[in-house]
Amino acid sequence: MEKAFAEIIKSVGEDLERDGLVDTPKRAAKAFQFLTEGYRRKVDDVVNDALFESDCNEMVIVSDIELYSLCEHHLLPFIGKAHVAYIPSGKVLGLSKVARIVDLFARRLQIQEQLTTQIAQTVQEVTNAAGVGVIIEAKHMCMMMRGVEKQNSVMRTSAMLGEFQSNQATRQEFLSLIAGSR
Numbered sequence: 001m002e003k004a005f006a007e008i009i010k011s012v013g014e015d016l017e018r019d020g021l022v023d024t025p026k027r028a029a030k031a032f033q034f035l036t037e038g039y040r041r042k043v044d045d046v047v048n049d050a051l052f053e054s055d056c057n058e059m060v061i062v063s064d065i066e067l068y069s070l071c072e073h074h075l076l077p078f079i080g081k082a083h084v085a086y087i088p089s090g091k092v093l094g095l096s097k098v099a100r101i102v103d104l105f106a107r108r109l110q111i112q113e114q115l116t117t118q119i120a121q122t123v124q125e126v127t128n129a130a131g132v133g134v135i136i137e138a139k140h141m142c143m144m145m146r147g148v149e150k151q152n153s154v155m156r157t158s159a160m161l162g163e164f165q166s167n168q169a170t171r172q173e174f175l176s177l178i179a180g181s182r
């Protein structure tokens, strides 16, 4: 990866020997490894058995989880928030683990739709919840810094599983609680 970054820097006409750039391929490779570390993590390790028996069967919402991902088309960041809700069915998930699941899939090359679905399916699989809802709102640098250059558009995606899909009242409760947090 270091070599690849060195090639990219040379290809823009820069001098790789100059002071500020000497260590840049190494730094950039380290940064890119971090931004894609989701490929090297496993759900079980991330969740770390932090599942707790509970007879709570009311909606749990973790909202406004910061999200940084990379669009797979341009390798530019998309940045925003994820809102994750589920209805427990015997087990609740450690609070931080919801955010860790978001990062696990965000730190990959992604499109927002797939990221949203992967988070929802994983929360469902891990908790066996009666329903899961995920909403992501994000701004894509590939639409802001280049290309169509629209600064204010926000992409909103959702994935609704189980009761969030079949029960209008559940979905509505989730949406109104999210709206309250905005």
Ligand SMILES: Nc1nc2c(ncn2[C@@H]2O[C@H](COP(=O)(O)OP(=O)(O)OP(=O)(O)O)[C@@H](O)[C@H]2O)c(=O)[nH]1
Pocket: 071, 072, 073, 110, 111, 112, 113, 140, 142, 143, 146, 147, 148
């Ligand atoms: N659906 C979806 N599209 C995305 C996402 N991230 C980037 N894109 C889009 O992927 C598309 C790639 O289109 P192309 O025409 O192949 O690439 P391009 O010529 O660079 O397109 P422009 O961005 O329109 O300049 C663009 O419309 C991007 O806006 C995403 O998360 N979801």
Ligand SMILES: [Zn+2]
Pocket: 071, 072, 073, 074, 075, 076, 140, 142, 143
């Ligand atoms: Zn893009």
